Amino acid sequence: MDIIELLTPAYDAAWLPWAVQYFFLIGIAATAALLAAGLSFGKADSACARLLPAVVSVLVVTVIAAPVSLLADLHQPGRFWHFYAHPSPWSWMSLGAFLLPVFVVSALAFAGLWWLDRQKPLRALAILLALSAISILVYTGAEVMVIRSRPLWDTVFLPINFALTGLLGTLGAVLLLARWLPAAPGEFPLALLRRLALAVVIALMLTAIIWLVQGAASESPSFTAMLKLYQEFGAWQAAVLGSVLGGLFLTVLVVKLPTAPVNDKLPWLTAVAMLAAAWAFRWIVFMAVQTVPKFGAGLYLQSLPWGSDGVLGMVGVFGLVATLIAALTYVLFRFPPRRSLALS
Amino acid sequence: MNNSNLPLSSAASSPDSASKRKTLRALLGLGVGASTAVASIEPAAAAIGSQPPRRPGAEGKRYGMLVDIRRCIGCQACTVSCSMENLPPIGQFRTTVLQYEVNSHEAGAPPAMVSLPRLCNHCDNPPCVPVCPVQATFQRTDGVVLVDNDRCVGCGYCVQACPYDARFINHETQTADKCTFCEHRLEAGLLPACVESCVGGARKIGDLNDPDSEISTLMRANSQALKVLKPEQGTSPHVYYIGLPDEFVSGIDGQAGVRVLPHS
Numbered sequence: 360m361d362i363i364e365l366l367t368p369a370y371d372a373a374w375l376p377w378a379v380q381y382f383f384l385i386g387i388a389a390t391a392a393l394l395a396a397g398l399s400f401g402k403a404d405s406a407c408a409r410l411l412p413a414v415v416s417v418l419v420v421t422v423i424a425a426p427v428s429l430l431a432d433l434h435q436p437g438r439f440w441h442f443y444a445h446p447s448p449w450s451w452m453s454l455g456a457f458l459l460p461v462f463v464v465s466a467l468a469f470a471g472l473w474w475l476d477r478q479k480p481l482r483a484l485a486i487l488l489a490l491s492a493i494s495i496l497v498y499t500g501a502e503v504m505v506i507r508s509r510p511l512w513d514t515v516f517l518p519i520n521f522a523l524t525g526l527l528g529t530l531g532a533v534l535l536l537a538r539w540l541p542a543a544p545g546e547f548p549l550a551l552l553r554r555l556a557l558a559v560v561i562a563l564m565l566t567a568i569i570w571l572v573q574g575a576a577s578e579s580p581s582f583t584a585m586l587k588l589y590q591e592f593g594a595w596q597a598a599v600l601g602s603v604l605g606g607l608f609l610t611v612l613v614v615k616l617p618t619a620p621v622n623d624k625l626p627w628l629t630a631v632a633m634l635a636a637a638w639a640f641r642w643i644v645f646m647a648v649q650t651v652p653k654f655g656a657g658l659y660l661q662s663l664p665w666g667s668d669g670v671l672g673m674v675g676v677f678g679l680v681a682t683l684i685a686a687l688t689y690v691l692f693r694f695p696p697r698r699s700l701a702l703s
Numbered sequence: 704m705n706n707s708n709l710p711l712s713s714a715a716s717s718p719d720s721a722s723k724r725k726t727l728r729a730l731l732g733l734g735v736g737a738s739t740a741v742a743s744i745e746p747a748a749a750a751i752g753s754q755p756p757r758r759p760g761a762e763g764k765r766y767g768m769l770v771d772i773r774r775c776i777g778c779q780a781c782t783v784s785c786s787m788e789n790l791p792p793i794g795q796f797r798t799t800v801l802q803y804e805v806n807s808h809e810a811g812a813p814p815a816m817v818s819l820p821r822l823c824n825h826c827d828n829p830p831c832v833p834v835c836p837v838q839a840t841f842q843r844t845d846g847v848v849l850v851d852n853d854r855c856v857g858c859g860y861c862v863q864a865c866p867y868d869a870r871f872i873n874h875e876t877q878t879a880d881k882c883t884f885c886e887h888r889l890e891a892g893l894l895p896a897c898v899e900s901c902v903g904g905a906r907k908i909g910d911l912n913d914p915d916s917e918i919s920t921l922m923r924a925n926s927q928a929l930k931v932l933k934p935e936q937g938t939s940p941h942v943y944y945i946g947l948p949d950e951f952v953s954g955i956d957g958q959a960g961v962r963v964l965p966h967s
Binding site for chain 2: 360361362363364365366367368369370371373374432433434435438439441442444445447448449450451452453454455456501502505506507508509652653654655656657658
């Protein structure tokens with residue numbers, strides 16, 4: 360039977376670009392917390408210890424900016440307290456409302472202890488922070504994964520990819536932020552960062568291959584839906600090919616990454632590419648998938664408004680991040696962490 | 704009377720299981736001091752993704768709708784009367800009739816038009832309810848799924864979770880909005896606006912728990928022809944269709960219409 364749609368209503372995207380910004384920032388924050396927790400166990404002056412300042416800075420910036428985007432994604436942001444007045448433990452979003460403040464507070468406390476150079480309490484808190492970061496990765500992933508009505512989201516590969524691309528974004532952000540942090544020449548352990556980035560890129564490739572093989576073998580609804588989109592729509596072909604080419608480009612950049620210095624052009628390009636990959640993944644997952652009809656044919660036409668529900672909101676979040684970076688680097692120059700004082 | 708093929712309706716169940724379900728519902732909704740039953744229900748309600756307890760509704764009833772597509776002429780009287788009754792913003796609809804041109808390729812058969820009235824399915828297992836982080840959206844014991852828009856935070860999670868595109872964020876209230884089966888009219892003994900205005904009598908609403916109601920009688924008489932949308936989602940929809948082509952059950956695989964840009 361041939362079917363031609365004659366009349367359907369316009370359907371809006373219920374999740375705004377703010378959601379992309381939140382998942383971008385919280386993905387970075389959670390993986391930065393895991394990384395920082397691990398690095399805090401490194402020996403003084405080791406590569407791990409020298410990577411820690413930039414990772415903590417990334418953590419502080421994203422952990423403050425992320426909840427702002429989350430709040431703005433609510434159409435009724437002033438009612439955020441309803442989350443705490445009416446807890447609903449059967450909803451991942453409600454659980455998230457309780458897990459997120461714990462994470463933000465422990466991340467900021469961790470940063471404070473790092474600044475004070477209190478090694479013992481720092482390492483004790485690192486364990487709590489890591490657990491809290493895992494809870495954030497689980498809730499943000501599960502929240503989207505449990506939506507059966509969108510087969511493209513309804514797969515365990517989504518939380519895995521959120522976590523891996525989040526870590527990719529973290530490493531990119533660390534590489535970028537390191538340029539603006541007070542440090543002695545050659546202090547930033549670029550070789551360590553390169554090894555970590557390579558591991559993430561390989562993990563992402565493996566995940567993509569497993570997704571492809573497992574999806575094709577089991578004809579999972581998620582894979583089948585993706586295949587249908589790829590076959591029918593040029594925009595999705597472009598997205599898939601763009602992801603493959605972007606991944607290869609990123610791999611080359613990471614492999615070519617020099618071991619020093621950090622404020623060269625190639626580290627800058629690599630950092631931006633890593634961040635862009637993490638962000639673009641979320642843009643496709645949230646904004647592009649919301650144009651896929653649940654019932655009708657074709658793709659929904661959804662325009663990106665210029666105002667706070669669209670472009671201005673996204674620019675605003677990046678502006679907030681830039682402001683936080685500026686403030687933080689200023690503070691770290693004016694009031695260096697205790698350890699640096701002891702060393703000088 | 705063969706009603707074993709009736710999908711997922713309490714009216715279609717055997718008398719035995721129907722009475723059990725009624726008892727369960729009575730316990731769930733009214734909690735008539737049966738502490739053991741309540742205790743056995745609560746742990747399930749606490750599991751992530753499970754349905755929270757229903758709230759009190761019309762006692763003993765389970766509302767459902769039957770849409771006879773053969774009687775729908777696509778006049779959109781339901782769309783207009785719903786909009787007049789419930790006043791959603793311009794361009795947003797609690798119910799509307801989607802229209803399609805179909806060509807069956809049968810010898811001599813000309814292309815035909817399919818009109819598909821769509822609304823909230825008031826599912827027995829509504830995926831929109833457990834996702835709500837503030838319990839603003841809930842289901843009543845009579846099956847009606849509602850939104851408390853004084854409590855709704857407008858997170859849009861329920862809009863994503865609904866497989867039927869039945870929900871939207873109302874541009875004026877900035878909260879989730881949907882068909883209520885016109886519960887305010889049902890309570891006053893009136894028919895929902897869409898049912899009352901339907902010129903072909905295609906929409907019937909009624910109590911599925913009452914075997915003698917018009918809807919139950921019609922559903923028994925047409926038990927072989929009844930279909931629901933997206934049964935594979937496990938939502939147990941309570942809007943039933945007669946005359947729905949198989950190609951429309953789980954989504955359209957066809958050519959998209961020419962669309963104008965959405966309002967913003």
